[in-house]
Amino acid sequence: xxxxxxxxxxxxxGLAAVVALGGCASSRLTVTGENATLPEGENSAAFLDxxxxxxxxxxxxxxxxxxxxDGADKAGTFKQRVDLLLGKNVLxxxxxxxxxxELSRGKLARMICRACxxxxxxxxxxxxxxxxxxxxxxxxxxxxxxxxxxxxVSGMEFASVLTRADMYKRTRRFPDMVGNTD
Amino acid sequence: MLRYTIxxxxxxxxxxxxxxxxxxxxxxxxxxxxKAAEEAPAKQAADKAPKNDAAKTDKLNVTVVSxxxxxxxRSATEEKAKWTAIKAGDTLTEMTLVRTGLGGKVVxxxxxxxxxxxxxxxxxxxxxxxxxxxxxKTRLGLKYGAIRAKVDSSQGANDxxxxxxxxxxxxxxxxxxxxxxxDFSFQAKGTDGAWQATMANRxxxxxxxxxxxxxxxxxxxxxxxxxxxxxxxxxxxxxxxEIENLLVNGGGRGIVGFVGNPQTGSGGSPQLILPVTTNDxxxxxxxxxxxxxxxxxxxxxxxxxxxxPR
Numbered sequence: 001x002x003x004x005x006x007x008x009x010x011x012x013x014g015l016a017a018v019v020a021l022g023g024c025a026s027s028r029l030t031v032t033g034e035n036a037t038l039p040e041g042e043n044s045a046a047f048l049d050x051x052x053x054x055x056x057x058x059x060x061x062x063x064x065x066x067x068x069x070d071g072a073d074k075a076g077t078f079k080q081r082v083d084l085l086l087g088k089n090v091l092x093x094x095x096x097x098x099x100x101x102e103l104s105r106g107k108l109a110r111m112i113c114r115a116c117x118x119x120x121x122x123x124x125x126x127x128x129x130x131x132x133x134x135x136x137x138x139x140x141x142x143x144x145x146x147x148x149x150x151x152x153v154s155g156m157e158f159a160s161v162l163t164r165a166d167m168y169k170r171t172r173r174f175p176d177m178v179g180n181t182d
Numbered sequence: 183m184l185r186y187t188i189x190x191x192x193x194x195x196x197x198x199x200x201x202x203x204x205x206x207x208x209x210x211x212x213x214x215x216x217k218a219a220e221e222a223p224a225k226q227a228a229d230k231a232p233k234n235d236a237a238k239t240d241k242l243n244v245t246v247v248s249x250x251x252x253x254x255x256r257s258a259t260e261e262k263a264k265w266t267a268i269k270a271g272d273t274l275t276e277m278t279l280v281r282t283g284l285g286g287k288v289v290x291x292x293x294x295x296x297x298x299x300x301x302x303x304x305x306x307x308x309x310x311x312x313x314x315x316x317x318x319k320t321r322l323g324l325k326y327g328a329i330r331a332k333v334d335s336s337q338g339a340n341d342x343x344x345x346x347x348x349x350x351x352x353x354x355x356x357x358x359x360x361x362x363x364x365d366f367s368f369q370a371k372g373t374d375g376a377w378q379a380t381m382a383n384r385x386x387x388x389x390x391x392x393x394x395x396x397x398x399x400x401x402x403x404x405x406x407x408x409x410x411x412x413x414x415x416x417x418x419x420x421x422x423x424e425i426e427n428l429l430v431n432g433g434g435r436g437i438v439g440f441v442g443n444p445q446t447g448s449g450g451s452p453q454l455i456l457p458v459t460t461n462d463x464x465x466x467x468x469x470x471x472x473x474x475x476x477x478x479x480x481x482x483x484x485x486x487x488x489x490x491p492r
Contacts, residue, residue, distance in 0.1 A: 044283030156364025163303030177369040178359040179328035
């Protein structure tokens with residue numbers, strides 16, 4: 001009995017340590033490449049043209065695109081972009097962001113959901129805009145194609161999703177396959 | 183006995199002959215039917231082609247009817263040309279690129295032969311807009327985004343094509359919409375008349391309101407959607423091969439020459455085709471200007487007379 005209790009104590013202590021460490025790791029904002037910049041004076045037409053030629057898209061570029069949904073990207077550095085999007089409640093305040101890291105579909109879905117104010121269904125409301133359920137919501141709305149949340153986003157795919165998000169944001173209607181919202 | 187054997191042999195030969203012929207018929211009909219369907223616009227033009235009319239070509243201009251939001255244009259032929267804002271009333275010539283930003287829209291008037299609406303987040307190239315006799319030939323390339331095309335054949339025959347990345351779309355109607363997305367790939371919708379979309383060897387008939395992929399199993403539609411996702415020109419502008427492709431094929435910037443599908447015979451370049459239609463009885467003698475709809479070629483189909491030797 002005594003030995004068993006001790007084992008339980010050890011197990012509980014171990015679990016507590018794991019939770020504490022995990023909690024510490026995700027309890028604060030991490031921004032890598034704070035001073036990374038992008039081409040200056042780029043409007044949305046030039047931005048879409050540029051990224052459409054890229055195999056993948058960085059988180060820095062992606063955040064510029066999300067900011068363009070509200071007009072223009074006025075940020076000079078990656079850190080400023082993160083701060084602007086945190087202010088708009090688009091990014092998770094405890095997230096990990098890297099200017100040069102390739103964007104995943106899950107992260108894109110979450111940003112689009114938050115930027116467009118998509119509340120989704122019951123699960124999305126309960127989970128609080130998790131990447132997984134944001135992606136499923138956008139797939140259901142035919143804003144994104146089926147696929148894994150961890151898959152990297154290509155430039156062309158990002159341009160397409162961003163364009164649809166913009167159409168939705170302007171009209172509050174989900175566009176069809178040829179870009180109509182009427 | 184020999185007589186019976188000969189009679190039985192003759193009866194068997196007579197009875198199996200038609201059966202064998204029927205068995206071979208579908209195999210023989212399939213390619214010819216497909217070929218005929220593909221060459222329908224070309225034949226239509228050929229039927230109306232004058233035998234004695236030289237290939238007199240007049241270049242036409244495109245007028246910008248309206249612009250909203252961010253929209254820019256630049257020359258496709260000048261290496262160092264810069265993007266400039268486009269405004270209503272501007273006149274665009276062949277080899278001009280137009281791109282729109284988020285929320286942008288441009289309406290182009292193609293003389294009196296129709297109009298094209300470039301929706302937001304799109305990029306197109308005007309490869310060719312010419313008048314040959316009574317026939318007006320238009321070639322556009324859609325790199326990404328969506329457009330709405332309306333062709334007016336009341337003034338004469340039209341050969342109107344828009345190419346994107348994957349497949350071929352032929353229309354017998356006068357209006358349609360199409361999109362080239364980085365994720366959902368090639369999408370087309372008929373809005374007026376019957377349409378035919380061809381991607382690889384699959385031909386889909388579209389009536390007004392019908393879509394290209396709506397009847398496909400999800401797995402197949404997804405597979406098609408994966409085509410042409412990671413594409414685009416590497417420099418943001420035009421590379422020399424792209425310029426050549428635009429000249430030769432009339433569009434498909436950035437992808438033709440990179441990931442073409444040889445089965446389409448057009449370098450993987452899909453087309454929105456509004457074949458020659460006319461209400462003008464005078465236009466019965468028109469030159470043949472169209473090649474096979476999915477004609478072959480080193481890097482794409484297009485018009486034989488515009489095909490560069492490579």
